Amino acid sequence: MAPPVITITRQYASGGSDIARLVAVGLDWTVIDNEFVDQVAQRAGLSAAEVAQREERAPGLLERLARTLAVASPEMFISSAAVPRVEQDEVAIVQLTERVIAEAAAHGRIVLVGRGAQAVLAQRPDALHVYVVASKPWRMKHAVERLGVDLASVEKVVDDIDRQRDQYVRTYYGRHRDDAVNYDLVVNAERLGLDGAAALIVAEATRRGWS
Numbered sequence: 001m002a003p004p005v006i007t008i009t010r011q012y013a014s015g016g017s018d019i020a021r022l023v024a025v026g027l028d029w030t031v032i033d034n035e036f037v038d039q040v041a042q043r044a045g046l047s048a049a050e051v052a053q054r055e056e057r058a059p060g061l062l063e064r065l066a067r068t069l070a071v072a073s074p075e076m077f078i079s080s081a082a083v084p085r086v087e088q089d090e091v092a093i094v095q096l097t098e099r100v101i102a103e104a105a106a107h108g109r110i111v112l113v114g115r116g117a118q119a120v121l122a123q124r125p126d127a128l129h130v131y132v133v134a135s136k137p138w139r140m141k142h143a144v145e146r147l148g149v150d151l152a153s154v155e156k157v158v159d160d161i162d163r164q165r166d167q168y169v170r171t172y173y174g175r176h177r178d179d180a181v182n183y184d185l186v187v188n189a190e191r192l193g194l195d196g197a198a199a200l201i202v203a204e205a206t207r208r209g210w211s
Contacts, residue, residue, distance in 0.1 A: 003108020004126045004210040006201065007117040009177060012161040013143035015189040015197070016132035020113045022198035027211055032104055033113040094172050109210075114165070118182060119173035128208070130201055131183040134190035 006023065010016025017033050024031035094116075101120045104110045105127075112121075118129045134142070139158055143149040149157050169177040180186050185204060187197040205211060 002124060002126045003106070004128070004205070004208070005105045005108060005121065005124070006111045006128045006130065006205065007121060008111060008113045008130050008132060009118045009183070010114065010132040011134065011139060012158050012165070013139040013147060013149075014132045014134040015142060015146075015194045017113055018194050019132055019187070019189065019198045019201070020111045022194060023201045023205075024111045026198060026202040027109070027111075027205055029109040029111055031111040031113065116169050116173060119169055119175050122173075122175075122182070126208075126210075128185070128201070128205060129183045131178075131180065131186045132197065133186060133188055138190040 006020075006029075008016050008020040008023075010019075020031050020033060023029070097115055098120050101112060101115060101117050104112060105117075105121055105124065118131075121127050122129075136155075136158065140154045143154050143158055144151050166177045169175050175182060185201060187200055189197050192200065202211070
């Protein structure tokens with residue numbers, strides 16, 4: 001039996017990352033969020049900032065990544081002449097990301113945040129897939145107060161990041177990120193609060209005998 005893993009997919013500024021940390025504390029598991037980007041960066045030979053700009057979004061990598069990725073991980077590099085160079089780079093980053101997800105999931109007792117993990121691990125037994133949502137006004141307020149987003153641009157930021165994340169999952173996995181049937185739990189952070197949402201996830205993991 002595969003070791004258990006929880007994936008947290010979230011609307012932008014819904015508090016999903018905070019909820020994931022609370023869940024990890026409640027279960028005494030490990031959360032993989034921003035440090036996940038660092039792992040992918042290390043694999044690809046890129047800076048964390050460069051990978052952060054490119055993960056969770058569909059095609060748009062700079063051509064120079066091709067050389068970097070080819071040197072850093074030649075076995076993952078896509079060299080088909082039929083595929084445009086920019087798309088080759090994008091696919092290579094996605095494959096590197098999937099490798100880190102798979103390695104983390106093999107370890108088990110991991111809370112994975114974003115990065116399409118719910119799609120990568122869709123068929124995995126002993127996976128609990130969670131989608132964190134909240135109303136747009138609440139998320140805008142949260143983005144300004146907790147994430148430091150500029151008030152004048154907050155609506156555009158919320159819309160743009162959600163659209164990028166949706167496009168990433170749709171482009172590479174053919175799935176709709178906001179389709180509730182892809183998840184075991186959909187939790188509303190606005191209605192439940194961060195602690196309440198985390199407690200529900202921990203309770204379900206405990207019910208499954210994972211604690």
